[in-house]
Amino acid sequence: MTSKRPTIDDVARVSGVARVTVSRVLNGGPNVRDEVRARVMQAVEQLDYKVNPQARSLAGGASRLLAFVFASDPENDPNSYYESALELGALRACLALGYQVLVQNVPDQTPDYRKRVLDLITTQRCEGLILSPPYSDDVGLIQAVLAQGCKVVTVSPGGPGRGTTDGVGVDDEAGGYDLTRELLRLGHRRFGFIAGLEGHLSAxxxxxxxxxALEERALGEADCVVLRGDFTFRSGTHLAPQLLDHPLKPTALVCANDDMAAGVLSAAHARGLSIPGDLSITGFDDAPVAAIVWPPLTTVHQPVKVLGQRAVELLVSRLNGVNSTPEPVFQQLKHAVVSRQTTGPA
Amino acid sequence: MTSKRPTIDDVARVSGVARVTVSRVLNGGPNVRDEVRARVMQAVEQLDYKVNPQARSLAGGASRLLAFVFASDPENDPNSYYESALELGALRACLALGYQVLVQNVPDQTPDYRKRVLDLITTQRCEGLILSPPYSDDVGLIQAVLAQGCKVVTVSPGGPGRGTTDGVGVDDEAGGYDLTRELLRLGHRRFGFIAGLEGHLSAxxxxxxxxxALEERALGEADCVVLRGDFTFRSGTHLAPQLLDHPLKPTALVCANDDMAAGVLSAAHARGLSIPGDLSITGFDDAPVAAIVWPPLTTVHQPVKVLGQRAVELLVSRLNGVNSTPEPVFQQLKHAVVSRQTTGPA
DNA sequence: CCGGCAATTGGAAGCGCTTCCATGGAAGCG
DNA sequence: CGCTTCCATGGAAGCGCTTCCAATTGCCGG
Incomplete structure (x- = not known):
């Protein structure tokens, strides 16, 4: 079909040097005269030569392969905005850095999830993993991966993951605080909170x-009903009634992400409540859905795509030795409260 | 760090056979006694041996690598539901089939988009491509890829892409028809239509x-205003006013996908219209957003995740020769009108 | 009982690249 | 001026696997 692709030997022949010299040029090695370097590059150009990554990794022992691991339940909706955006950012950074990223969906309910992640290293020869929640706080997993000689960067680690390896994320605690302050400013004093899945520490x-924020106003557990959802729209609609019918009569419902907030909003509509007149609702993430629902959702923006990008950059800087500080690096990006129209005076 | 991984030679030594025999067993080759096969498998088990895919592809000339190409604008939102779901389906099928898939975002406005797709083949040694719209109808691109000896499967080709290579999709024409019939049944006679991006033929x-459907009722161009959007929520909100203020006074707005329909819905809310009392709105895809907006959106369901899965299966069946029919195969999956609450009597 | 054929196994040769080590010449030093 | 040192380059080995071909065995009909 295709005429065979040119190999490094073809380049060597055309440019009149030894194969090893071509390899040096290609890898930016030292000790090559400029004149020779130029000659090789010209041959590369002329032949439209591309290195064979398989051969390179066989010989060099470096696969230049990363893996992005996420946990959504495969039987449910496709990866959420959070994961898609993370992935897109990672993809883009990889393109720029000459790495490839394998995207892997490893449901965390599966009993052998740890094995499946480790298999990425043994089977696919990945050199680095990007772990999203809840894996970003699974210290046992992280250490097992590290022990295999594979680098790890976590996205939005919530605590223990933080000290174990490099990570990126926003200050979720401050995000929750800022948002709540805003609600308090509006006069709300009775709250409902839909938290995220167990194990998602950043949430x-x-x-x-x-x-x-509540404590600062001398409010406490008695002033808020807390429930746990699973980050999906459905869990928002399911949980909303329990909050709305609670004797506490919350005036504001705070959700750990936008999808659940959208679910709550939908349930509120179904009851004929006026938003934000009768009830304030907030989300977190600033996913597209936050702008799509009616009325548009007040939420906390986090730059998810950039998070994915930075994660890869961090990982690659470890792999090529640019970064070799002994202690884990955590890159914290800025969040911002986005006040839209689901929040109003109590 | 890690003790070196076992190689095929280790397995050969442990099981007391030649390396080539191990290779045969691993690849399900014929002419190996059951007793030997068992012995080898046991050694594999014992050593926790995994083939090195890089070495295999170097030696065998098959990379077992596919690429999923999508076109969303990288500066905008992350991949839409449509693309995420496609990808997830593809990912899952690959896992089952022992292939890997590289996800590639190639914006189609870029002048060198064709080169970037072809580079996937030369640089990454992909053996098969999954092309989503609008690439699925870019016959020039498809043929260029095919000419490189790389297989192609298209997702939702709208016409020309169909005869050129294998594909999967639903019957979009019938979907539009069925949905419109429903609207006609409800008494609507004046329509607005927001079409998709130029070049997305399936849309x-x-x-x-x-x-x-209109012609069957003796309706025609005079009874509908058609505009083109870009599949985003924003384009729905932007275009809605032109439709709503049009002298034709449409009673139903039909959109080429759910995101745009959500945009229209939001714009309608902003004007204080009652849905579906004052206006009916429909989408297409049955993305999660269709159930999230208020009121939930009437739309046409298509099994996007399954589409991605089938695409990979089709591709792999070509690659391993299971399918070798000369003419392109098109696998058509079923669509279904999902009547929710944005449609009502005119 | 023997040539012949199929079933099983192994030896050897690479796939395209990098790494290790050797070579030759230019430059630096006392 | 003879020595070491540094730079630029090349030769050779080998990464872990598959594929091609040769060798060995067992069993058939004649």
Whole structure:
């Protein structure tokens, strides 16, 4: 079909040097005269030569392969905005850096989830993993991966993941705090909170920030009903009634992400409540859905795509030794409260 | 760090056979006694041996690598539901089939988009491509890829892409038709239609089906205003006013996908219109957003995740020779009108 | 009982690249 | 001026696997 692709030997022949010299040029090695370097590059150009990554990794022992691991339940909706955006950012950074990223869906309910992640290293020869929640706080998993000689960067680690390896994320605690302050300013004093899945520690930090804001106003557990959802729209609609019918009569419902907030909003509509007149609702993430629902959702923006990008950059800087600080690096990006129209005076 | 991984030679030594025999067992080759096969498998088990895919592809000339190409504008939102779901389906099928898939975002406005797709083949040694719209109808691109000896499967080709290579999709024309019939049944006679981006032929087929249903009732161009959007929520909100203020006074707005329909819905809310009392709105895809907006959106369901899965299966069956029919195969999956609450009597 | 054929197994040769080590010449030093 | 040192380059080995071909065995009909 295709005439065979040119190999490094073809380049060597055309440019009149040894194969090893071509390899040096290609890898930016030292000790090559400029004149020779130029000659090789010209041959590369002329032949439209591309290195064979398989051969390179066989010989060099470096696969230049990363894996992005996410946990959504495969039987449900496709990856959420959060994961899609993370992935897109990672993809883009990889393109720029000459790495490839394998996207892997490893449901965390599966009993052998750890094995499946480790298999990425043994089977696919990945050199680095990007772990999203809840894996970003699974210290046992992270250490097992590290022990295999594979680098790890976590996205939105909530606590223990933080000290174990490099990570990126926003200050979720501050995000929750800022948002709650806003609600308090509007006069709300009775709250409902829909937290995220067990084990998603970064989402729990949002709740922590919420509590902190409440305490500053001498409010506490008696002033808020807390429920746990699973980050989906459906869990928002399912949980909303329990909050709305609670004797506490909350005036504001705070959700750990936008999808659940959208679910709550939908349930509120179904009851004929006026938003934000009868009830204020907030989300977290600033996913597209936040702008899509009616009325548009007040939420906390986090730059998810950039998070994905930075994660890869961090990982690659470890792999090529640019970054070799002994202690884990955590890159914290800025969040911002986005006040839209689901929040109003109590 | 890690003790070196076992190689095929280790397995050969442990099981007391030659390396080539191990290779045969691993690849399900014929002519190996059951006793030997068992012995080898046991050694594999014992050593926790995994083939090195890089070495295999170097030696065997098969990379077992596919690429999923999508076109969303990288500066905008992350991949839409349509693309995420496609990808997830593809990912899952690959896992089952022992292939890997590289996800590639190639914006189609970029002048060198064709080169970037072809580079996937030369640089990454992909053996098969999954092309989503609008690439699925870019015959020039498809043929260029095919000419490189790389297989192609298209998702939702709208016309020309169909005869060129294998594909999967639903009957978009029938989907548009069925939906419109429903609207006609409800008494609507004046329509607005927001079509998709130029070049997305499968989306245009939805419009074609719409016209067909109209013609059956002796309605035609005079009874509908057609605008083109770009599949985003924003384009729905932007375009809605032109439709709502049009002298034709449409009673139903039909959109080529759910995101745009959500945009229209939001714009309608902003004007204080009651849905579906004052206006009916429909989408297409049955993305999660269709159930999230208020009121939930009437739309046409298509099994996007399954589409991605089938695409990979089709591709792999070509690659391993299971399918070798000379003419292109098109696998058509079923669509279904989902009547929710944005449609009512005119 | 023997040539012949199929079933099983192994030896050897690479796939395209990098890494290790050797070579030759230019430059630096006392 | 003879020595070491550094730079630029090449030769050779080998990464872990598959594929091609040769060798060995067992069993058939004649």
């Amino acid at each position: 729990d930090r949002r709740l922590k920030g919420f509590w902190r | 245009d087929r939805r419009l074609k089906g719409f016209w067909r």
